Amino acid sequence: MEESSANPPADVPSRQGLTFDLDVDICVIGGGLAGLTMALESVRKGASVAVLEGRSIGWNASGHNLGTVMPGYGVAASDLIERVGFEDARHLWTLAQEGADYVRATAARMPGIALTDGALEVSRVDAGDELISRLQTLGEDFGTEVEGWQTDRVREVLKTDRYFHAIHFPKAFQIDARSYVHGLAALAESEGVRIFEDTPVVGIDPAGIRKRVFTPSAKLRCSHVVLAGNAHLGAPSQRLTATLLPTWRYAALTEPLAERLADAVAFQGSVSDTHGIDHFRIVDGDRLLWSSPETTWQGDPRRYAKRIESRIAAIFPKLGPVKIADTWGGMFGQTVHGMPQIGEVQPGLWILSGFGRQGLNTTAMGGQLLARSILSGDDRWRLFSPFELVWAGGSAGRIAGQAIDLWTRGHSATAGALSRFRERARSREQAREYATEARIASAKAQASVARQHASAAMHEDRSRG
Numbered sequence: 001m002e003e004s005s006a007n008p009p010a011d012v013p014s015r016q017g018l019t020f021d022l023d024v025d026i027c028v029i030g031g032g033l034a035g036l037t038m039a040l041e042s043v044r045k046g047a048s049v050a051v052l053e054g055r056s057i058g059w060n061a062s063g064h065n066l067g068t069v070m071p072g073y074g075v076a077a078s079d080l081i082e083r084v085g086f087e088d089a090r091h092l093w094t095l096a097q098e099g100a101d102y103v104r105a106t107a108a109r110m111p112g113i114a115l116t117d118g119a120l121e122v123s124r125v126d127a128g129d130e131l132i133s134r135l136q137t138l139g140e141d142f143g144t145e146v147e148g149w150q151t152d153r154v155r156e157v158l159k160t161d162r163y164f165h166a167i168h169f170p171k172a173f174q175i176d177a178r179s180y181v182h183g184l185a186a187l188a189e190s191e192g193v194r195i196f197e198d199t200p201v202v203g204i205d206p207a208g209i210r211k212r213v214f215t216p217s218a219k220l221r222c223s224h225v226v227l228a229g230n231a232h233l234g235a236p237s238q239r240l241t242a243t244l245l246p247t248w249r250y251a252a253l254t255e256p257l258a259e260r261l262a263d264a265v266a267f268q269g270s271v272s273d274t275h276g277i278d279h280f281r282i283v284d285g286d287r288l289l290w291s292s293p294e295t296t297w298q299g300d301p302r303r304y305a306k307r308i309e310s311r312i313a314a315i316f317p318k319l320g321p322v323k324i325a326d327t328w329g330g331m332f333g334q335t336v337h338g339m340p341q342i343g344e345v346q347p348g349l350w351i352l353s354g355f356g357r358q359g360l361n362t363t364a365m366g367g368q369l370l371a372r373s374i375l376s377g378d379d380r381w382r383l384f385s386p387f388e389l390v391w392a393g394g395s396a397g398r399i400a401g402q403a404i405d406l407w408t409r410g411h412s413a414t415a416g417a418l419s420r421f422r423e424r425a426r427s428r429e430q431a432r433e434y435a436t437e438a439r440i441a442s443a444k445a446q447a448s449v450a451r452q453h454a455s456a457a458m459h460e461d462r463s464r465g
């Protein structure tokens with residue numbers, strides 16, 4: 001059975017901090033999915049690698065996400081084409097697919113990780129034309145396996161009038177996030193990576209061939225430093241930290257819902273909407289794992305339990321009252337352009353960050369790519385060069401980010417309500433048309449009966465006369 005509470009698995013080892021000076025080839029700052037994948041792939045290529053984690057493995061987003069592994073990036077394929085042109089967009093998409101394949105293959109080697117298949121991206125508005133053009137870009141241009149589902153088919157598996165058509169990704173899949181990140185750390189250690197927890201990096205000196213990395217109780221020397229600290233990075237590079245908009249997303253797990261869940265949700269993969277507002281899936285057979293609210297300041301996840309309850313009630317009123325068993329949150333860094341930050345900032349100083357809401361396949365892709373860049377001279381990280389390190393706006397950016405989020409949610413709710421209004425108006429119109437047709441048919445039938453009666457009467461009169 002899939003593990004689903006927010007607490008770390010019981011058998012997670014705690015690791016020592018770095019208390020002695022150390023020399024390695026590569027120092028990775030940050031023990032999330034990005035840093036761990038990078039470390040594992042580098043050690044596999046023969047490098048000596050240390051991961052310095054300021055707190056503990058997977059304490060943030062990497063251990064608290066919903067585990068949905070999608071193709072592509074958090075930005076639409078059409079935006080990518082607009083930004084870098086068709087050929088480079090296609091190469092970028094292929095890299096992201098390799099990231100998803102990597103997670104599937106790696107998770108398959110971990111005991112106790114159940115993979116479930118399929119994801120639906122549902123539309124909150126009735127805009128079928130957009131669906132067709134997206135299907136064409138994803139399926140025909142980018143070679144991603146996709147199916148278009150009409151509204152009727154969506155509503156067969158999701159009993160709500162909130163959703164219209166959808167894109168089905170049969171090759172997308174789900175993993176248990178915490179088991180995966182801890183499995184990755186265990187795998188990296190078993191192949192020779194040295195992981196130090198409770199070891200915040202407080203400064204770096206990236207000049208020269210051998211760089212120096214400072215922690216409160218020791219220092220480390222290395223040829224390459226990889227900054228994989230997400231928006232928490234802080235002291236080692238405030239300038240880079242300022243290029244990410246920190247965003248907290250909150251998630252909840254419901255109490256068991258018994259048979260009534262199957263009456264409302266019959267889709268076993270994950271469901272997310274095109275506006276990035278709700279994201280959910282069934283776990284443990286009859287519970288919902290649901291994430292929705294976002295803030296640009298850290299909040300207490302328990303405060304969002306009621307908000308998540310009312311989102312569930314609004315979308316699946318048939319479910320009746322739903323109780324939340326557990327809530328948690330995690331922070332991810334969003335870039336201004338929506339694409340991850342991957343590449344060499346100056347000789348030997350690398351960045352691997354900004355994975356946003358879609359970090360499972362992209363951290364895996366980024367980790368592999370940088371390991372190959374440093375150790376095999378693969379320079380495809382340059383495909384990410386058009387996505388520069390843009391200042392995210394500091395406090396003003398956070399206020400703007402929160403306002404944009406509220407606007408998007410409000411706009412999406414209005415657009416959804418309009419689509420449902422139009423749908424109801426269409427069905428009322430259709431009912432009126434049926435009623436008119438029925439009235440005409442019945443009037444015709446009555447007229448025909450009357451004509452038959454009249455002709456029978458005339459016939460009778462003539463026979464009498």
Ligand SMILES: Cc1cc2nc3c(=O)[nH]c(=O)nc-3n(C[C@H](O)[C@H](O)[C@H](O)COP(=O)(O)OP(=O)(O)OC[C@H]3O[C@@H](n4cnc5c(N)ncnc54)[C@H](O)[C@@H]3O)c2cc1C
Nearest residue numbers: 030032033034054062065066067068201229233330359360
């Ligand atoms: C609720 C929620 C649901 C999500 N659902 C999905 C999903 O279903 N699918 C998906 O693809 N993505 C999802 N995401 C996004 C995904 O989890 C993230 O994009 C991804 O985990 C980012 O990984 P990371 O390694 O970059 O960052 P993190 O997980 O934040 O790891 C960075 C690590 O670096 C450490 N660090 C930072 N600075 C320093 C320093 N100076 N010294 C030492 N250590 C440092 C931190 O302590 C931290 O452990 C979700 C996110 C959230 C919050």
